[in-house]
Amino acid sequence: MKYISLKKLYYKDNQNHQQTYQQRFNAPFTEHINIPIRQYNRNKVYPAFFCLTKEIAKLQENILSANNKLLQIVDVTPEIVLKQLALLCIIDEVKSSNEIEGVHSTRRELMDAMSSLKKGTRYVSTIYKYHLLTNQKEIPFATCHDLRQFYDEFAHDEVITENAANRLDGNIFRAGSVDIEAPTGKSIHRGVYPESKIITYMETLLGIFNDKDLPVLISTALCHYLFAYIHPFYDGNGRTARFLTSYQLTQVLHYTVALRLSITIKKNRKDYYDLFSLTDDENNCGDLTPFVTGFLQITHRAVNNTIALLQRKLAQYKKNLAILEQISEDALSQDIYKLLFQASLLYGQGITMQELSKLLDKSTNTIKSRLQAMPNEHIIIIQRNRKKFYKLNLLLLKKYT
Numbered sequence: 001m002k003y004i005s006l007k008k009l010y011y012k013d014n015q016n017h018q019q020t021y022q023q024r025f026n027a028p029f030t031e032h033i034n035i036p037i038r039q040y041n042r043n044k045v046y047p048a049f050f051c052l053t054k055e056i057a058k059l060q061e062n063i064l065s066a067n068n069k070l071l072q073i074v075d076v077t078p079e080i081v082l083k084q085l086a087l088l089c090i091i092d093e094v095k096s097s098n099e100i101e102g103v104h105s106t107r108r109e110l111m112d113a114m115s116s117l118k119k120g121t122r123y124v125s126t127i128y129k130y131h132l133l134t135n136q137k138e139i140p141f142a143t144c145h146d147l148r149q150f151y152d153e154f155a156h157d158e159v160i161t162e163n164a165a166n167r168l169d170g171n172i173f174r175a176g177s178v179d180i181e182a183p184t185g186k187s188i189h190r191g192v193y194p195e196s197k198i199i200t201y202m203e204t205l206l207g208i209f210n211d212k213d214l215p216v217l218i219s220t221a222l223c224h225y226l227f228a229y230i231h232p233f234y235d236g237n238g239r240t241a242r243f244l245t246s247y248q249l250t251q252v253l254h255y256t257v258a259l260r261l262s263i264t265i266k267k268n269r270k271d272y273y274d275l276f277s278l279t280d281d282e283n284n285c286g287d288l289t290p291f292v293t294g295f296l297q298i299t300h301r302a303v304n305n306t307i308a309l310l311q312r313k314l315a316q317y318k319k320n321l322a323i324l325e326q327i328s329e330d331a332l333s334q335d336i337y338k339l340l341f342q343a344s345l346l347y348g349q350g351i352t353m354q355e356l357s358k359l360l361d362k363s364t365n366t367i368k369s370r371l372q373a374m375p376n377e378h379i380i381i382i383q384r385n386r387k388k389f390y391k392l393n394l395l396l397l398k399k400y401t
Contacts, residue, residue, distance in 0.1 A: 003053045005290045010283035021285045024051055033208070035201050035226060037279075037286040040189050046286030050222065053289060059296040060217050066303040067253045073310050074254060080342035080351060080359070081313065087114065087347035089259035090130045093246070094123060096262035097239045100269070103162065111349075115384040122158070126239075129154050133246060134255050141209055141244070144202050147232075148172045154243065155236035166234035170195040173202070173232040180231065189280060191231025201230050209248070220248040221295035225279060225288060249299070256310075257303050264302040272298065313345050323400045327378070335360055336370055340379065340392040350382050350389030 006024075010017045024030060033048040074082065091110045098105045105123065113123040129150075132139065140146045148168075160167045169175045173195055180189040192198050205226045208219055227241040242265070246258040265272050275294040278284060324341060328334035339359060343351035353371070357364045371379065371390060378396055382389045 003051070003055060003289060003293070005278055005284055006287050007278055007281045007284040017283070021287075024287065024289075025049055025285075027051060031214075033222070033226075033288070034204050035229075037229065039280050039282040040187065042282045044282045046282070048226075048286045048288055050218075050288040050292055052218075053293070055293055056218065056289070056296065059293065059300060060215060063217060063296065063300050063303055064252070066300065066307065067257065070254050070257070070303060070307050070310070073307060073314070074256075077310060077314060078317075078338075078342050080339055081317065081345055084343060084346040084349065085256055085310065085313075086134045086259065087349055089256055089263075090114065090127060090134075091347065093130060093259050093262050094126055096266045097242050100242075100262060100266055101236070101238050103158075103239075112384070115349075115387070122161075125153050125157070126155065129243060130246075130259065133250050133258055136250055136255065139247060141206060141247075143206065144172050144199055147202065147206070151233060151236070151240055155233075155240055159234070159236040163235065166236075168233060170198075173198045174234050176234070178231055178234050188277075189229075189231070191237075192229070198230060198232050201226070202232055205230065209244070216248060216252045217296060217299065218292055220245055220299075221292040222288060223248065224295060225276070225291045228276060229280070253299075253303065254306075256306050257299075260302050260306050261299075264298055264305060268298055268301065317341065317345060320397050323397055326400065327396075332360070332362070332366075333370060333374070336367070336374075337378075337392065340390055343389075344380075344391040344394055348391060350380070350391035352387060352389060356390070 004012070006017065006021055009020055025032075029052045030049050031052070033050075035048045036045045037048050038045045077085075091107060091114060094110055095105055095107060110123055110127065113121050113127050129139075139150065141150065156168065174191075175195050177193045178191045179187040180191070182188050192201055205223055208214065208226070209223050211219060224241055224245045227244065228237060231237050233240070242262050246261050249258040249261065271294065275291050279288060279291040284290070320341065321338070324337040325334055328337055336356065339351060339356060343349070353364055353367055356362075356367045360367065378393055380391050380393050382391070
């Protein structure tokens, strides 16, 4: 039997609404969370809970199965293509996350920040943190102070650059109240207040975040909702919550999926915001089950979309290998052409001469002479932050097809 939200049941079968709520709340496989949920401008308050349903169990199974398929594709993907995919995903993730927040950032800005990683450059701290996900570096999120330190490094400077009034003024989080507005300007949610409550509820959230007995995918969904509900900062809550979610996902899924979360959310924005609206509703009685279910569905789409993207690019690569053999003079030239092609497929940043030298186990002088011998129209050279990047001119392939 499909799990119907309590909000929907309220309008469909009002007489059984409260009875069903009590049954779900007191069911043996129900987990309770010590955070009360109250809809904006309503009086009723309900303690948060969620039920471990068959649908949630099946979604977890489907996500992990799809991830295994992705890992098989990753195993046969050239190293350079994976690196380019990671760079592309980071740029798209940061840009999509900013757009969801209403922050304007250009791809050029983000690519320049990616190339320099120079402290003080706009977006560098954000991009650096996402880089850590590709290496599965551990980031401490054990305490509220850990989270505040992360926020200071990740988003605070950007937030106060956009609006100085959003500088944090509490001991750890915000001292004042904050409302979340719809695009129309209407307030739709008020973050938890005062700061003492924020700290207490965030400690509960971090307990869920670090609970080794709770399946990671469920923990991720719960923390994503609760972070937005608590809203510990004046601004930058969404981008911080999405990073925390991506960080959690890397514990069980390939990092490319985690780096495509905001892209998937952006493509499913209405469904995403509807999940929050439904879960906040007082007639939903604090039941987080629909949010967990919906968020796992979005995660499943992220895995499948990543598989489709990588499959398309690998097919494009294999399709054109014969052309590269045709224009190559010898085995070394062919290998160079292949790497230049791989470096052009996704992010398109290209590859440095030093990287070519290392991958092919040849001296930089040998690589340099081979590149110079290639026709100018075959290669695109990009100079960024005093570095030269080489990639294949993809228009070359069209001449042979």
